[in-house]
Amino acid sequence: MRQVLSHKNWKILHTTETDSTQDLLRNWISQQSNPDKTLVVSLNQNTGRGRHKRQWESPAGNLSFSFALTLAPNDLKDAAQWNLLFGLALKQSLQSLLQKEFQLKWPNDVLYQNKKVAGLLSEYLPEQNTLLVGVGLNLNSSPEDFSPALQESITTVRHIAERGFCPFMVTARFLNHLSPLLSAPVSPEQLSQEFCWQNQEVILSDDIGPCFSGQFLGINDQGSLILNQNGHISYHQAGDLNLRKS
Numbered sequence: 001m002r003q004v005l006s007h008k009n010w011k012i013l014h015t016t017e018t019d020s021t022q023d024l025l026r027n028w029i030s031q032q033s034n035p036d037k038t039l040v041v042s043l044n045q046n047t048g049r050g051r052h053k054r055q056w057e058s059p060a061g062n063l064s065f066s067f068a069l070t071l072a073p074n075d076l077k078d079a080a081q082w083n084l085l086f087g088l089a090l091k092q093s094l095q096s097l098l099q100k101e102f103q104l105k106w107p108n109d110v111l112y113q114n115k116k117v118a119g120l121l122s123e124y125l126p127e128q129n130t131l132l133v134g135v136g137l138n139l140n141s142s143p144e145d146f147s148p149a150l151q152e153s154i155t156t157v158r159h160i161a162e163r164g165f166c167p168f169m170v171t172a173r174f175l176n177h178l179s180p181l182l183s184a185p186v187s188p189e190q191l192s193q194e195f196c197w198q199n200q201e202v203i204l205s206d207d208i209g210p211c212f213s214g215q216f217l218g219i220n221d222q223g224s225l226i227l228n229q230n231g232h233i234s235y236h237q238a239g240d241l242n243l244r245k246s
Ligand code: BTN
Pocket: 019, 020, 021, 022, 023, 047, 048, 049, 050, 051, 052, 054, 056, 063, 064, 065, 066, 109, 118, 119, 120, 121, 133, 134, 135, 136, 137
């Protein structure tokens, strides 16, 4: 692995192939005294991990990167909120790149016309008090490159824009959007407004299957999803959100 550039106080490392940038960076930072703002990008990822221990498909051309952010002593309580900011930065960077409207789906998927184009995985390393955040972006692949089970629910930047993009330029653009959000985070109320499907009927699922349904009312200041279940307001820290088909 070698450092290819530094950008806005970030050290950017590059490898052509890895099993998972998340695991590569975790190993790398275990040997570093100051892992803060280190990012590793790989153009090929063989066994990427998604949320809820799912497999993450990264066909050739997709962008996979992971970055480390060391928290200040009192920042852990804000980590859930931070995780939502990472998704917001990703959405903003895609909107500025393509000049098209993308959606942020709680907790941190980015969609285009209700199809997933990117996902984030955030893990906390207590020994280093560091967040390890992995970003998978369907960049220069085509929907047909994914397994048949996924083809209907995902899309790719190349498919949307009808052209490819330099993965390093896209990574730098993400950092351009992340930096101001980290130094001046948006208020919880503003952040809540960024999420798609406000006031719509949704279903929340866990690893077993659907478990709650109701009207999506945004997120609270702990980053939890707010559901209105026939007048009963409930809060949820994790799960997969889908629109309820009428
Ligand atoms: C999700 O389930 O939506 C999150 C997917 C996160 C995938 C990224 S790709 C880079 C990093 N390395 C991994 O193994 N996973 C994350």
